[in-house]
Amino acid sequence: MSKHIANPISKSIVPRHGHIFSPASRAYFAWQAGDLDEGALNQRESGKFFPAVAGGLLDVYAPEDVANSPPPPDGKIASANQATGLFLDQPGSHWQKHEVRGGEMLDISWHFTANHVTRRWNYFITKEAWDPSQVLSRDQFEAEPFYTVQINLKPYWSHGDAMKPPSPTVHQMPLPIREGYHVLLAIWEVADTAAAFYQVVDLDFVEREGGGGRPTTPTGLKAGDITDKQVRLTWNASTGSSSIASYRITRDGSTTVDVYVPLLSWTDNSVLPGTSYSYFVTAIDDRGNQSLPSTAIQVRTQAEGGGTAPPTTPVNLHSMNTTANTVSLMWGASTGGYPLKHYNFYRDGVQVATIPASQTGYTDSGLTAATMYRFFVAAEDTQGQLSVPSNVLSVTTSTGEGGETPEWKLGESYKVGDKVIYQGVKYACFQAHISNAGWTPAETVNILWLLV
Numbered sequence: 001m002s003k004h005i006a007n008p009i010s011k012s013i014v015p016r017h018g019h020i021f022s023p024a025s026r027a028y029f030a031w032q033a034g035d036l037d038e039g040a041l042n043q044r045e046s047g048k049f050f051p052a053v054a055g056g057l058l059d060v061y062a063p064e065d066v067a068n069s070p071p072p073p074d075g076k077i078a079s080a081n082q083a084t085g086l087f088l089d090q091p092g093s094h095w096q097k098h099e100v101r102g103g104e105m106l107d108i109s110w111h112f113t114a115n116h117v118t119r120r121w122n123y124f125i126t127k128e129a130w131d132p133s134q135v136l137s138r139d140q141f142e143a144e145p146f147y148t149v150q151i152n153l154k155p156y157w158s159h160g161d162a163m164k165p166p167s168p169t170v171h172q173m174p175l176p177i178r179e180g181y182h183v184l185l186a187i188w189e190v191a192d193t194a195a196a197f198y199q200v201v202d203l204d205f206v207e208r209e210g211g212g213g214r215p216t217t218p219t220g221l222k223a224g225d226i227t228d229k230q231v232r233l234t235w236n237a238s239t240g241s242s243s244i245a246s247y248r249i250t251r252d253g254s255t256t257v258d259v260y261v262p263l264l265s266w267t268d269n270s271v272l273p274g275t276s277y278s279y280f281v282t283a284i285d286d287r288g289n290q291s292l293p294s295t296a297i298q299v300r301t302q303a304e305g306g307g308t309a310p311p312t313t314p315v316n317l318h319s320m321n322t323t324a325n326t327v328s329l330m331w332g333a334s335t336g337g338y339p340l341k342h343y344n345f346y347r348d349g350v351q352v353a354t355i356p357a358s359q360t361g362y363t364d365s366g367l368t369a370a371t372m373y374r375f376f377v378a379a380e381d382t383q384g385q386l387s388v389p390s391n392v393l394s395v396t397t398s399t400g401e402g403g404e405t406p407e408w409k410l411g412e413s414y415k416v417g418d419k420v421i422y423q424g425v426k427y428a429c430f431q432a433h434i435s436n437a438g439w440t441p442a443e444t445v446n447i448l449w450l451l452v
Contacts, residue, residue, distance in 0.1 A: 017042040017197055018112035018167070020186055023098040025199040026078055026088055040084040042113050046072040048189040048196035050122070051138045053451060055194070058316040060332030062191065064155040065119055069194040070451040073425045074137035076442070077185065080198040083443060088200070093132040093181050097204040102177035103214035103289050108186060108201075112167040117160065119191040120150040123173060126182045136200070141185060146292070147173040150253045156191035163191060174282070174290040177214060178205040215240035215283040215291040218247065226337055228273035228302040234265045238283035238291055245286045250293070251279050258284070273304035276312065276335045298335035310385035311336035314343065314377045317390040320361070324369035324398045330361040334379035334387050344378045346389070372396040410435055419452060426452040 019041050021028055031041040047069030049057055055070035072081040078088040100106060108123070122145040130140045149171050153159040184201040215238040225232040238244050246258045249266055259266045271277060277299050283291040303309050315332035322328070334340060340357035347364060355362050355377070367373065374394050379387040408422040411434065418429040420441065427441040427449040441449040 017045060017114050017116070018110055018188065019044070019197075020108060020199040020201060021111050021168075022107070022109040023201055023203075024096075025186075025201050026095055027085065027199060029096050030085070030088065035087070036085060038113075040082070042197075043082055043084065044078075044080040044198045045082065045195050046070075046080040046198060047194060048119075048187070050077075050124075050185075050187055050196070050198075051141065051143065053138075054318075054320075055446065055450065057318060059119060059191075060316055061150070061152075062119060062154045062156070063315050063332075064157075065191045066194050068196075069446050071196070072198065073442070073451065074139075075135040075423075077136045077198065078200045081442065081445070089135060091133055091135050095202040097181065097202045099206055100175055100203050101207075102175055102179070102205050104175055105172050105290070106175050108171045108173065110165070110167070110169045110171075110188065112165065112169070115164040115167065116190040117156050117163045117192040118151055118165055119156070119163075119189045120148055121171060122187045122189065123147040123171075124185040124187070125176050125178065128178065130182070132181055136183065136185075140183075146176050147171070148253065151191075152252050174214070174292070175203075175205075176292065178203075179207075180205055214289045215242075215244055215285050217292045218281045218283050218294045221279065221281055221294045221297055223279070223297055223299045225267070226299060226301060228304050229271065230267055230269050231271055231277065231279075231299050231301065232265065232267045233279060233281070235281050235294065237264060240283070240285045240289070240291075242285040242287045242289065244283050246284050248282045248284060248290070249279060250282070251277055253278075271301050273301055274309055276300045298333065300335045300337050302337045309337060311340060311379035311381050311387040313388040314360075314379055314390040317375065317377060317393045319393065319395050322395055322398055325367050326363055326365045327367065327373065327375070327395050327397065328361070328363040329375060329377075329393070329395075331377055331390055333360050336379070336381045336385070336387075338381040338383050338385070341380050341382045341384075344380060344386070346376050346378070348374050367397050369397050370399045408435065408441055420449075428452050 027041050030036045047055055049068045050071040055068055057068050059065040076089055079085040124141045124145050126140050151163050153163055182203050184203055186199045188197040218235045218238050220236040222234050223231050244261050246260045248258050249256045278296050280293040280296040282293050311334040314334050317331040320328040320330050342357050343355040344351050345353040345355055345362055374392055376389045376392045378389045405419050405421050408420040413434050414429040416429055420427055422441040
């Protein structure tokens with residue numbers, strides 16, 4: 001691991017924000033080599049909520065947080081789409097790497113030069129069959145982070161310094177099982193701005209000492225006996241090449257307790273009435289190897305005195321794609337004291353579909369081109385209790401007239417709403433202007449252009 005060097009190499013650049021210094025990120029190695037000044041080292045900044053591509057989205061957990069700017073496009077993830085560092089996006093396996101072993105713990109250390117009110121850190125890893133000869137894209141990474149650290153205080157304006165992490169901040173995480181070269185993508189998401197900060201760490205996964213892998217992931221995590229004072233969790237046993245020693249329960253991102261074999265249940269007696277909690281469980285063998293986390297479950301305790309509240313409101317209903325005849329929508333999950341049964345999907349005030357509780361998305365089809373529709377969803381639990389409806393979203397289907405989007409051109413007069421293709425990415429103009437070489441769509445996102 002590289003030692004953290006505090007002296008900037010360019011005193012004319014004001015250092016901002018933060019970076020990973022151990023294990024050294026790709027940007028940190030570039031700074032040590034003199035290819036980035038300290039300002040650029042800390043300025044790997046773009047929109048939050050990767051792997052989303054759109055801007056204007058609200059945080060599913062904390063919709064009071066500032067909506068996001070568009071995250072970096074494919075091929076610009078390592079640089080965070082910042083001009084000072086586009087060389088960080090070069091494909092290939094030539095990058096300086098850190099030797100690690102799958103299933104073992106890795107400490108990730110952040111240094112902050114300008115702190116922010118923080119919501120979370122997400123850590124992604126490349127897929128087992130990823131291709132280093134291709135640029136880093138969303139398809140190269142697993143769709144979900146393998147590790148997340150979240151600050152659950154909200155609304156953010158009521159907590160201030162309590163949501164600003166210390167420097168350094170260290171996260172200890174179990175690495176996924178991998179072999180050979182892989183890329184870890186670390187994203188620091190801010191609550192009070194639209195931004196996140198991107199760091200990639202190049203890893204070389206070598207064979208584990210002593211053989212054997214991590215235990216299997218615990219399955220069947222369920223909550224029962226939910227009252228205003230307790231939540232009882234149960235799960236299925238894990239197996240592995242070594243004996244399972246214990247199970248680790250994590251609540252809302254923080255380790256709560258280790259439960260020792262042969263127990264496969266635990267009761268949380270520290271809950272508050274009418275409060276939502278998230279739980280997952282991991283298995284640990286007698287060699288200290290830790291499994292991947294189980295699928296997380298959301299639990300809401302009963303109201304004080306034993307009454308059970310209806311499900312929480314589905315949040316941040318938004319459109320993912322629109323054609324002449326279809327609209328694809330997504331929303332943030334509801335929770336409740338009783339298990340969710342399904343989501344009721346409404347178009348123009350009429351229920352048109354029932355969506356399984358495990359899904360938070362739906363494509364409405366058979367629509368009419370160039371027509372505006374109004375959508376909302378509501379959750380229903382196993383006791384028939386309905387949530388308050390989500391936000392109402394108005395979407396207009398496309399005309400279906402077809403036609404190709406033109407390439408961006410120099411010296412062209414663009415008006416609001418014009419769409420262009422630049423470097424394979426589609427943009428929409430939201431500030432009328434005449435284009436020039438220094439105003440490419442990629443360099444003026446959220447200034448002249450929006451990602452489509």
